[in-house]
Amino acid sequence: MSHPGVVESSTFCLPVHNIDTDQIIPGQFLTTTEREGLGRFCFYSWRFDESGNERPDNPLKAFDSVSQQVLVAGSNFGCGSSREHAPWALLDFGFRAVISSQFADIFRNNSLKNGLLPVQVDESVADHLLENPGLSVRIDISSHTLSVEGLGDIEFSLDPFSAYCLTRGIDQLDFLLENEPEITDFEQG
Amino acid sequence: MSEPSQPATTLFEKVWQRHLVREESARTPAILYIDLQLLHEVTSPQAFDELKRRGLKVRRPDRCLATIDHSTPTTPPDSDGVYHYHTPEAKAQVDMLHVNCAENGIELHGWDSPHRGIVHVMGPEMGATQPGMTIVCGDSHTATHGAFGALAFGIGTTEVGHVLATQCLLQSRPKTLGIRIEGSLKKGVGAKDVILHVIGAIGVDGGTGSVIEYFGSTVSAMDMESRMTMCNMSIECGAKAGMVAPDETTFAYLKGRPLAPRGEDWAAAVEDWKTLKTDPGARYDRLVEIDATKIEPSVTWGINPGMVIAIDDAIPSGADHSTLDALNYMQFEGGSEMAGQPVDVVFIGSCTNSRLRDLREAAELMKGRKVASGTRMLVVPGSEATRKEAEAEGLDRIFLQAGAEWREPGCSMCLAMNGDSAGPGDLVVSTSNRNFKGRQGRGARTILASPLTAAASAIAGRVTNPLEFMEAES
Ligand code: SF4
Numbered sequence: 001m002s003h004p005g006v007v008e009s010s011t012f013c014l015p016v017h018n019i020d021t022d023q024i025i026p027g028q029f030l031t032t033t034e035r036e037g038l039g040r041f042c043f044y045s046w047r048f049d050e051s052g053n054e055r056p057d058n059p060l061k062a063f064d065s066v067s068q069q070v071l072v073a074g075s076n077f078g079c080g081s082s083r084e085h086a087p088w089a090l091l092d093f094g095f096r097a098v099i100s101s102q103f104a105d106i107f108r109n110n111s112l113k114n115g116l117l118p119v120q121v122d123e124s125v126a127d128h129l130l131e132n133p134g135l136s137v138r139i140d141i142s143s144h145t146l147s148v149e150g151l152g153d154i155e156f157s158l159d160p161f162s163a164y165c166l167t168r169g170i171d172q173l174d175f176l177l178e179n180e181p182e183i184t185d186f187e188q189g
Numbered sequence: 190m191s192e193p194s195q196p197a198t199t200l201f202e203k204v205w206q207r208h209l210v211r212e213e214s215a216r217t218p219a220i221l222y223i224d225l226q227l228l229h230e231v232t233s234p235q236a237f238d239e240l241k242r243r244g245l246k247v248r249r250p251d252r253c254l255a256t257i258d259h260s261t262p263t264t265p266p267d268s269d270g271v272y273h274y275h276t277p278e279a280k281a282q283v284d285m286l287h288v289n290c291a292e293n294g295i296e297l298h299g300w301d302s303p304h305r306g307i308v309h310v311m312g313p314e315m316g317a318t319q320p321g322m323t324i325v326c327g328d329s330h331t332a333t334h335g336a337f338g339a340l341a342f343g344i345g346t347t348e349v350g351h352v353l354a355t356q357c358l359l360q361s362r363p364k365t366l367g368i369r370i371e372g373s374l375k376k377g378v379g380a381k382d383v384i385l386h387v388i389g390a391i392g393v394d395g396g397t398g399s400v401i402e403y404f405g406s407t408v409s410a411m412d413m414e415s416r417m418t419m420c421n422m423s424i425e426c427g428a429k430a431g432m433v434a435p436d437e438t439t440f441a442y443l444k445g446r447p448l449a450p451r452g453e454d455w456a457a458a459v460e461d462w463k464t465l466k467t468d469p470g471a472r473y474d475r476l477v478e479i480d481a482t483k484i485e486p487s488v489t490w491g492i493n494p495g496m497v498i499a500i501d502d503a504i505p506s507g508a509d510h511s512t513l514d515a516l517n518y519m520q521f522e523g524g525s526e527m528a529g530q531p532v533d534v535v536f537i538g539s540c541t542n543s544r545l546r547d548l549r550e551a552a553e554l555m556k557g558r559k560v561a562s563g564t565r566m567l568v569v570p571g572s573e574a575t576r577k578e579a580e581a582e583g584l585d586r587i588f589l590q591a592g593a594e595w596r597e598p599g600c601s602m603c604l605a606m607n608g609d610s611a612g613p614g615d616l617v618v619s620t621s622n623r624n625f626k627g628r629q630g631r632g633a634r635t636i637l638a639s640p641l642t643a644a645a646s647a648i649a650g651r652v653t654n655p656l657e658f659m660e661a662e663s
Contacts, residue, residue, distance in 0.1 A: 030260075081329050104427055175359070
């Protein structure tokens with residue numbers, strides 16, 4: 001499945017640094033053996049209290065999955081556990097991209113493998129977006145540009161191979177499998 | 190002596206270079222061969238499913254080793270030998286790993302295995318973890334195995350599938366971060382305090398994009414358990430992996446372990462392993478120096494592992510959002526004393542601190558003493574092998590006589606997905622590795638600490654510097 005290459009949406013902001021994957025999806029929900037349907041557990045403890053009722057201070061109360069597909073968050077987003085359930089949950093919740101001034105390595109990797117775009121920008125850009133929630137943005141994978149209402153076009157870095165695979169619908173496992181002869185040579189050493 | 194024609198390289202570069210099936214190019218990442226994949230029930234089912242969906246086989250079942258640890262109960266089985274899981278889903282997940290391993294010919298250490306344990310405790314104990322290897326696992330604390338001079342890192346479930354199918358990963362070359370730690374540790378200070386101090390110094394994202402090599406006199410003097418504790422938490426400063434060059438301590442630990450090389454193979458392996466070290470003159474992309482003589486027993490006060498103070502320091506105050514958020518969640522007043530905070534639960538366990546050395550240290554301090562009334566203490570050995578050794582030494586009886594619970598091996602309250610959890614608002618002094626909000630139970634407040642600090646805090650019922658109990662003895 002190839003990615004359309006462009007995400008155009010308003011932003012939804014969570015101005016918190018170091019949002020770890022335990023916040024994105026708490027450990028209690030990891031007993032699943034599926035990857036689907038995890039959106040209902042996304043930011044679970046932020047949204048619901050101990051008895052499962054919505055918290056009055058739920059920071060995602062106003063989130064609209066149709067018009068707000070781009071999450072903007074503080075730096076070091078996705079730190080902690082390697083659980084791929086984190087991007088699965090974010091995607092199922094409705095996000096297509098996350099903008100932050102820094103991503104944790106494993107989270108970035110996991111996201112790219114699932115078509116959730118980790119868009120890393122300078123702190124000044126991230127701060128601007130966080131201070132002005134709801135801005136319209138356009139993310140273009142092939143040109144590596146983030147266009148922000150009022151800020152213009154900003155280039156962001158995206159591992160070129162992942163970008164290529166995403167837009168061409170190339171599966172990374174298929175790519176690896178094509179190298180089987182070399183892997184066999186290596187094993188025979 | 191290195192050949193003059195050979196450029197000086199770091200330990201990481203040596204291991205990386207040995208595993209390149211294909212070099213990185215401007216357009217494509219490197220293809221890195223993986224010597225060993227460790228598997229557990231939580232991050233593998235979707236990967237096995239994906240292989241099945243594509244009609245692919247596991248390429249090298251002999252290079253996989255599986256265990257059950259995350260969602261398993263730590264309470265003993267009932268009189269019929271049946272283990273009672275927290276939820277049916279947890280049991281289903283474990284059952285699925287059994288099926289997947291059986292179908293693919295993968296060695297799985299289940300309930301009946303004398304080796305079963307937390308994946309990062311079992312691998313080294315069995316001698317599966319060896320210097321110079323590339324090791325992955327769908328688990329971010331895979332860096333633990335770097336203590337042996339392996340390049341070991343955590344991956345997501347999609348990549349678990351890549352390795353199952355091809356024994357390879359697509360990788361961009363990370364940066365290197367040298368952390369030189371020099372000097373003798375003070376009494377009451379151990380590897381856990383060192384790594385907490387390091388994370389506090391460089392920050393929770395200070396290692397992002399990098400592989401760390403720990404070296405210096407402090408590291409050389411550490412035993413393997415201590416090196417594992419240190420490497421284990423490399424991910425908590427964002428690093429991909431943490432490594433220590435193998436030396437005589439490493440070889441002595443590995444010799445005779447079930448999966449370690451034997452006979453002539455052993456001698457050849459050791460000869461090779463001795464070459465796995467950073468050459469004089471090799472450069473790290475970044476170098477950090479740590480003076481170990483200044484490190485005090487250290488604890489976290491906030492909601493990430495970089496929020497670290499010496500135990501006798503005051504809890505920080507500050508008006509920034511992160512500090513306020515942390516103080517608010519932890520129900521601490523900025524500027525108040527950390528030592529003396531009343532403790533509800535003490536947890537000794539996890540892949541950071543559940544090995545024999547950790548249990549011995551804690552038991553020695555607790556011998557003849559009691560857990561404070563009103564405080565609950567859980568001691569969870571990292572593996573069956575550790576449990577047996579600990580029981581043979583009578584450590585279990587020391588904990589039990591003190592009023593602590595002595596449990597079956599597993600991850601337990603480290604991530605609290607098996608039912609072992611703390612209650613809302615409970616203050617937990619924990620030897621695990623993450624103090625994220627709700628990690629040990631909804632609303633639970635975690636203080637990360639060493640086994641000595643955890644034991645001292647259990648006895649006092651308050652956050653306590655272990656020296657308070659150690660000085661009396663010396
Ligand atoms: S003990 Fe904790 S950190 Fe270690 S593998 Fe288990 S859950 Fe992960």
